[in-house]
Every structure is written in structure tokens, then in C-alpha cells.
Amino acid sequence: MNYLLMVLMAVIVPIIFGIIHTLASVYLVYSRGNVVALGWNMLGFLTKTIFMVFMTYMGVSVLEFDVRIYVPILSFVWFMTHISEAFYINFHMKENTA
Numbered sequence: 646m647n648y649l650l651m652v653l654m655a656v657i658v659p660i661i662f663g664i665i666h667t668l669a670s671v672y673l674v675y676s677r678g679n680v681v682a683l684g685w686n687m688l689g690f691l692t693k694t695i696f697m698v699f700m701t702y703m704g705v706s707v708l709e710f711d712v713r714i715y716v717p718i719l720s721f722v723w724f725m726t727h728i729s730e731a732f733y734i735n736f737h738m739k740e741n742t743a
Contacts, residue, residue: 647710654704655718662696663726667733674737686734697723 666689673682700719704710 650708651704651710651715651718654700654708654710655715656722659696659700659719659722660726662693663723663730666693667730670730670734671737674734674741679738679741682734682738693723693727 670682670685670689673685697719701716704715704719705712
């Protein structure tokens with residue numbers, strides 16, 4: 646059961662957070678323009694950092710997951726969603742200017 650909770654906290658929750666952030670970014674690209682969406686993405690760097698620190702705290706201190714397993718999985722998933730979001734938003738920004 647502990648491993649299922651670790652997968653939920655290290656994989657599923659960051660992916661859902663990234664999807665919500667991506668949907669908000671795409672909405673802003675088409676409704677407010679690229680400049681506002683770029684501002685949202687810069688603010689997103691701060692919110693994602695706070696989210697990462699919070700998820701690390703929850704996993705390590707509160708739920709007492711093994712740091713050697715939890716933090717690398719969380720970091721990898723966070724990084725991959727961050728990169729995929731960047732390419733996806735970049736695609737929509739280019740499409741919006743064409």
C-alpha cells in the first residue's frame with residue numbers, strides 16, 4: 646500500500662498539476678495572447694517550485710517515504726512534465742502568431 650501511495654504522490658499528482666497548468670496556459674494563449682501567457686508561464690515557474698517543495702515535504706516528512714526512491718521519481722516526473730509543457734505551449738504560441 647505504501648508503494649501505491651508513493652506512485653500517487655510522485656507520479657499522478659504532479660502530472661495532474663502539470664495538466665491543469667498546461668490547460669490554463671493554452672487558454673491564455675488563445676484568449677489573452679502570447680505575452681500574457683508568457684507572464685503566466687513565468688509565474689508558473691514560481692508555483693511549480695512551491696509545489697515541488699510542498700510535495701517533497703509531504704512525501705518525506707509527513708508520509709515518511711524513502712528519500713532515495715521518492716525524491717528521484719518526483720524530480721524526474723516534474724522535470725519531464727515541465728519539458729513537455731514547454732514544447733506544447735511553444736507549439737500553441739507559434740500557431741497563435743501564424
